[in-house]
Amino acid sequence: MKAGFSFAQGAEHPLGVLPTEAESLEAGHNGPTIAAALAKLASLDGVELARNCPNAVALLSNVAAAVAGQKSAAQTQLFRLANLSDLERKLIADVLGRGEIAGVVALPDGSVAQIQESVLAGIWRVRIGADPAHEYIEVGAIPQIVRRAATDLTATDLTINAAPEGAMNVLPVLAEIRERALAWRPGMRAHIINFTLLPMSPVDRAFLQQSVGNGPILLTSRGYGTCRVQATGIQNVWSVQFFNSMDSIILNTLEVGGVPTVALAADEDFEDSGERMQEIIEAYFK
Structure with a gap:
């Protein structure tokens, strides 16, 4: 499983509604804070990373612009990771970290979509099944796959x-x-x-x-x-x-x-996340 994800898998953990108090919570966990994510970046060579991970830095810049202009009622925006190297994917994981909300969506073909909010609200990582090629970043109030499944x-x-x-x-x-x-x-x-x-x-x-x-x-x-x-x-x-x-x-x-x-992420979350993402890019990759 790629860096940044820690979810229950498919049929091993069937979903149940209205549980008793004794039932455990399978999806999600406390992820690192924005401060922890920044501390990890500070230990890396930003110039070297920018040189070796140009696609990742470009994607992060596009995500920063997208989230700054996003509204909660607007269509979500997707950024696919299929063309990124393993090093670039790891960089994306380090920058985005794991936020407060995580989840799973069971799909008709038996696969599971895994959802993880980043430490920047309104920016999500989504992966469908176990194939890293089906992983993407989504900017919006909630990933669209949630609304579609509902x-x-x-x-x-x-x-x-x-x-x-x-x-x-x-x-x-x-x-x-x-x-x-x-x-x-x-x-x-x-x-x-x-x-x-x-x-x-x-x-x-x-x-x-x-x-x-x-x-x-x-x-x-x-x-x-x-x-x-x-x-x-x-x-x-x-x-x-x-x-x-x-x-x-x-x-x-x-x-x-x-x-x-x-x-759901709110309008004020997008504005704050856009500012923070831009600060991260300028501080560590420029």
Whole structure:
């Protein structure tokens, strides 16, 4: 596995929505800070690297220009790494580092897309499968493969079957989820159902899990605390859970809407990342 990636692989770690407190978090980990990434660069010979890695330095310059002008609602911008040498790929990994958000997207052909935010928010590394040729840098609020999978690989409607014996509140909750999911359109505010405050029996929870199913996307943010975002099997319905330092759930919700904002880069992130990237290029390669 190339430098900079550390993800769970495919069927070895099946995705699951609405886990119990005892379940571990498979995707993501705390990566180095921007200061750590810069300290590593400072130990290298920038002039020598610029001479030996011209394609990498040119790509970083293009990424800096792209992120400086990016907006959260705009189409993402891709920069492929197929023409880079191993040394240039390593340089890219050292500059970008690993940020707070990581994730996986399960694809129809059985492969897995691995996603890693850099230490500069809004700049992502994406690799599809194990082939380094299918690796690229993407600038945007979230890699486009996440949005596509959320639409293409999930059901458009929620089927509500008869509740099992012992159910308490699950049928009204499922009806609310279905109504909101069908009505949601891009630009609308997300609707949040907070299970931390809603009485749900074990039967309710099991039937809810069975009804919404598991989706193809798992994202984990490890900024201030840990947040796990998982697509369900229904379009526009996401499980969003916050964990404490012991990996126990402290806030458990379903969010009806687009990709949850906790996983998205904002406009101010792009401006800041553009400035920092340009400073890195000028300080270490010019």
